[in-house]
Amino acid sequence: MKAKDIVEKEQIRFRFAAALDIALSESNIPSVRQLSINAKMEPAHLQRIYNGEVDLSLVSIISIIEGLEISNSQFFQYFDIISEKDILNFRKKLERQKRKSLK
Numbered sequence: 001m002k003a004k005d006i007v008e009k010e011q012i013r014f015r016f017a018a019a020l021d022i023a024l025s026e027s028n029i030p031s032v033r034q035l036s037i038n039a040k041m042e043p044a045h046l047q048r049i050y051n052g053e054v055d056l057s058l059v060s061i062i063s064i065i066e067g068l069e070i071s072n073s074q075f076f077q078y079f080d081i082i083s084e085k086d087i088l089n090f091r092k093k094l095e096r097q098k099r100k101s102l103k
Contacts, residue, residue, distance in 0.1 A: 011087065014052040016061075018090040019078040021050070023068050039067025051094060 004012070029035050036046040041063055048054045049064070065075045 009055065013055065014087045014090065015079060015082045016056065017050055017052040018082045018086050019075065021090055022078045023070060023075055027068055035067050039063040
């Protein structure tokens with residue numbers, strides 16, 4: 001079995017990030033910064049995860065899910081429903097946020 005190629009890995013990272021965005025929006029947690037506190041993670045690292053920039057370890061995934069205060073299966077229900085269109089829309093959302101922060 002060959003390892004995932006770069007494009008496949010990027011899709012997985014963005015699929016996870018899009019699922020994280022949905023889970024966060026449906027939670028009572030107001031921001032990625034607050035989630036980083038709940039998950040006991042560095043805010044900058046969690047922001048890179050949210051932006052789809054880094055591969056995750058199992059420990060990071062579990063920490064994030066625990067920080068969201070949901071079950072693993074509930075989070076992966078979000079992950080399972082993410083489509084290519086959802087990923088594209090999430091990437092557009094990140095671009096808008098980036099442009100807005102540069103102003």
